[in-house]
Amino acid sequence: MKVSAETVAALCGKFEAVLPHLDERQRRLYLGAEAQALGHGGITAVATAAGVSTVTVSRGLHQLRGGPSVLGRQRAPGGGRKPLTTTDPGLQAALDSLIEPTELGDPASVLRWTTASLRDLAEQLTATGHPVGATTVGKLLHQMGYSLQAAAQTRSGGNHPDRDAQFRHIHAAVNAFLTDGQPVISVDAKKKEAIGNYQRPGRTWRPKGIPIEVDDHAFPADTDLITPYGIYDLGKDSGWVNVGTDRNTAAFAVESIRRWWYDRGHLDHPRAAALLITADAGGPNGVLFHTWRWQLAALAREMDIPITVCHFPPGTSKWNKVEHRLFSRITCAWRGIPLTSHEVAVKAIASAHTRTGLVVQAELDTHRYPTGQNPAPWQVAALPLSRDAFHGDWNYTLHPAPEPQRTPPRRTDPAATAWLSDPALTGMPRQELDSLVELVADDWQWLADRDLTRRTGQPRQRPSAHGIGQLEHHIRVLAAVLRARRVATTVLITEILGCHRTYLNRCADGAAELLARHDIYIAPVEGPKARTRAQLQARIDAAQQHQDGQ
Template sequence: MKKEEIHTLWNNMKPQLNEKQKRQYATTLAKTYRYGGATIVHQITKISPNTLTKAKKELQQQQNTTNLTHTENNRIRKKGAGRKKLETKHQNLQTIIEQTITNNTYDNPQKTLTYTTKSLRNIQQTLQTQHNINISFRSIATQLQTQGYSLQQNKKMLQIGEKHPDRNMQFEHINQTTKAFLDEGQPVISVDTKKKELVGNYANKGSEYRLKKNPRLVFDHDFPEGKLLKVAPYGVYVLNDNTAFVNLGSSGDTAEFAVQSIYRWWDVVGKHSFPDAKKLLVNCDCGGSNGYRTRLWKVELQRFADMSGLDVYVCDLPPGTSKWNKVEHRLFCFISKNWAGQPLVDVETVVSLISSTTTRKGLRVVCQSDSNVYLRGKKISDEEFKAVNISKVGSHGEWNYIISPTK
């Protein structure tokens, strides 16, 4: 057989053969070339002469031995061949990795690994330099996953100060009241103000898909000359139908602004969605612009009750539990995801981005800009406050109360 024929046969068969079959087929081709066949086949296949000799012995053994099992006869490599598993080579590998990642320097600078080096590649470097263990960062990730580790962010669960002794009782009251309203088809809303957002061509956390090497260019600082424009999105989330209304104010985050946001929701959406409503349940934080100690909040709710004709039931979340407010994790978090990486260049852009926020569960958002000026420090006299038609509910009347129309 000529050299060119061997080359053609090898190229045609190579893609269809495994490791064992390749070396045995190559040594068979070498026999057909007579003298010097192993050298020619080595040049064509790049298989070493030692491997060809090994394959020749394998073929002879298979011909002379008839008692090999099916598994042994079809084995590609010898039993025990190949690279040893990391766990076999380093029997205490998992213990070393676990000690490395839990060994931080928050309170002890003499520890091995600082908290800033907990990336997979830096763990890899630490294992190589200090324990002489050569392991890829991907294998480290597999080991950590096997041990039950995963990347986790901070979770706001630890309350500063002591928990209110009646916190659970208040949550049960909120749950029972909300369920009763929903069963009756009466509107239930969760309200709060999202953190103020800077309007302009400034950096916004997150990423967006764009053509390669074409990032969106924004200002390198957030404090240019002149007055900065900030907007305060006040959210009204409706538990009944998974809808929301956002009043985008550019003035102070006051109680007057909070109630005006509720009134705008009722005027634009609420009264059309709930034409037979007789009462409204408002779930909110016990502090801030809608706090239970704020007189202006209750006076403005009285005005809203008079204009809408609704009995306004208010249930405040107990102190230190604002993170459980529905509007936070059913509206605001999705707004932040929707505009991630996109600078809020002007008010119209903010309104558009909020209005386009949706979820797989069907969230729909209506957003309007509010150009009214809400002054801070507005005082309510005793006479004005006494005119509020308020009824306290239960043992915690400061958190649970009803404001009814005076007409």
């Protein structure tokens, strides 16, 4: 049956309204459906009305009558533009090399100093011959398993081989003390905080639109800093914080423990017979500072109980209980609050608490703690300290003992000194040797101060209170002269003087440097060195016979 002209005209209006909104496949299927509805002659009528080929209408009709299944897409597989990873096989490898360089901080990496944003990555890839857009870079990164991530603080420094064993040792010591009812405290200094109307991290509840107004910046030179030193009592779940306004020194650390003991410790532990302290391996309360142990020995003497110290291995300070039992609560207590004064800081610290019953006390410490307050070598040697069998440098006990008195300087046997000062050995009259001793007598303090500056990088803050050694000045000069003359071995000289060889060599080095400072040169003698007292006496006798013969 032939399709009427009125039907074709109606189809023309319908197609003009609908076909522009359909894609290629949808138009083909729609035209096929209309032709199927018209029956015989429908293909020609629809093709005429739509202005397309009858082949297009026939294909649409065929697909409707059982052709290929519904695709769910506009084009069959393989149609359209190929992915960039197919047309540019090296794109993914180039992107991976930019995101994850083979060496961290590699100077050859083009993004060494560039933030690796999608736009930056797209620009770098395009510049290296891989044209790509930022959106495509984002899709590729997700396909490669990348995502935006912040840095995670999980690295804990060097892994000491005895790290786990020390943790077990600390655990056993803490359990033993707590089982016996003895106090165990964890100590450390929190990071310095600025006092002033400065912005602090965190947020607080405020009326909407009325935030706390703070200064937009601070000048470091004019900033007043505080150092909170925390003592956390493991047995009582209580904290005590000494808020210092001066330097964080070993004296400040021990004074904080002293204040805790006299303010809270002796009340919380009236029957205490010992005290265990867990501390970091670094800082003023670290394992390398004699001042820390020296100050603790004085505190043990005051408290009249032994003080045991267990240091955490290097790089593991975050495991110290005071860090996450006390300091974390202090950080929450003053978040978003400007520390405008010392009083505000102290009150904010004292407000820290937990639902499990943590109570914190804080006290302001305005005392001065100058540096350079180091013990003398003889004081270090006299410390009442006993070291544990396992890592005695990390685990030790300071016993309450009377304050040691300085031993007098070593006095060498006058007869031995007179024998070694014989002109046959020194190569000069005794009066000339005495003149050399007087010449360098005022230079020993200069030498000691210079050596201290070399070791610490800072000049001495106050005059030395413990001298510069235990050997007399004339013995040092005599040792330097004999060593320069090469008349006897160092072993024989130390045997005659009754001192240690290493210490004598160090003293002789200093004396030789002072003599050279005054342009004094000691010439060596010929012949082998004397190794015994008899050989040394034979040299003296030979020189005396030679002098008598003349």
